[in-house]
Amino acid sequence: MMIPMALQLYTLRDVAEKDFSGTLKRVSQIGYTGVEFAGYGGMEAKDLKNLLDELNLKPAGSHVGVDVLTTDLKKVIDYNSQIGNHFIVCPWQKYATKDDFLSFAKVLNEIGQKCHDNGLKLCYHNHAHEFERFQGNYGLDLLFENTDPDLVDFEIDTYWVEYAGADPISYIRKFGKRASLLHLKDMERVGKDFAEVGTGIMDIRGIVSTAKFVGTKWLIVEQDKCKKDPFESIKISLDNLKKIDI
Template sequence: MSTRRDFLRLALGSAAVAGAGGLLTGGTAFADQKRVPPGHIGIQLYTVRSLMADDPQGTLDALAGIGYSTVGVSGLYGHTPQRFRAMLDNAGLRAVLTHLSLDAIRGDWQRELEHAHVLGAESVVVPSLPGSLWTPDGYRQVAAEFNVAGQAAREAGLRFLYHNHDFDFRTVDGRVLYDILLTETDPAYVGFEIDLYWAIHAGYDPVDYFRRYPGRFPVFHVKDRAEDGSFADVGYGTIDFRRIFRQRRWSGVKEYVVEHDQPADPLASARRSYGTLRRLRF
């Protein structure tokens, strides 16, 4: 679609001003504008997975030292929920969400919800769908399952979300798969953790989704895109986060969770991305 190509070209066109924080983090010109609430800047622990495997407490302490207030949990690295929560508490971090597989909601879902409570999470998130379901019928089936799982989560005092990748924006038989989830899930029970990188990488505008489905995106995965399409630290790529964040009332965003899928130096990446979000004004 030409509109998709035009949008992606526009997104990439911001590269000249986005590098090294650039326009995203300008100073006095943005003094009276909004900023990301510091208490709602988090990081998906997938970003530091190599460090978490060897030294989870030290890694969590380092993230807190950078300034992060929250984390998104990506597995427990062999620890019990109780032990993992203790490590978070020791570091002074709060788990705003935990990623759980589709198999988890098809298994002992009540136990998973109990574990999420132990972690202190506010949201339970399905992070991906298997390729066998990448059809309109597959997404309709999943939407029905999400409604049931989401109702149980809400009854347990938790929010149920889905996290997208680029494959969710495939058009199959004339339907964008992601749109099926949005239209066939109940907003009372199912929300979305929108991964800004993957939406833009697929050629779609997150702001368009906020306008079409207001209030359904309480969590942003804040991930930047380099000119060549690879991952970048937040503020050092091509994505115009100021434009996206200005739509906070339409999106319903509450939490801003940094992620980088392939950082060369996880803590250095975490530090650079955090710095951008603290300086950013919109």
């Protein structure tokens, strides 16, 4: 059985800002099973839930900044519970030292506990800067090793792992069942610009196969910058993923 495929709506941020409901409708028409939120278009939770049901879209996750997670977590939990979203994702944190990673691991555990108590799961999403080494260990490894596996999962962004010079497949294997969510992107063959999934240098087949093996819950397409019309880009990515027979 194929892992369900969602779109991170940040990819369509410019059009979503003008027409959030219409953007969701087009995502559904293109054939995505779910969406991952980066904001809710100013919609009330009940209205968004009704729209998702109408479009037959499932919530795959929601990116929420750490400032909101630490100051207004109850509101985040209540909203996402109402729309039927299980995964709350911390999308970014800055670090300067090893102690910054260790301290933030404690923060993630605290947020993760509150999410867990309310039936939700906290995930952390990486970029490339978590791959600075401290006494031989990457910062991302410090987060993995110092967060409670019952409270904190990870959304591995395969592009940024590759960009940092590490191996996405090895990371999916290492994180195992804690790699609940996976961001799929591709990288242009010349340079490191973003590309539609299946058109660049990333081993998408190997990544998807490994994700299936460890039990990843959602494959989530994200393209931070599109050189084509973004709706064309997300369709190319989805069509290429559907061709993978694993």
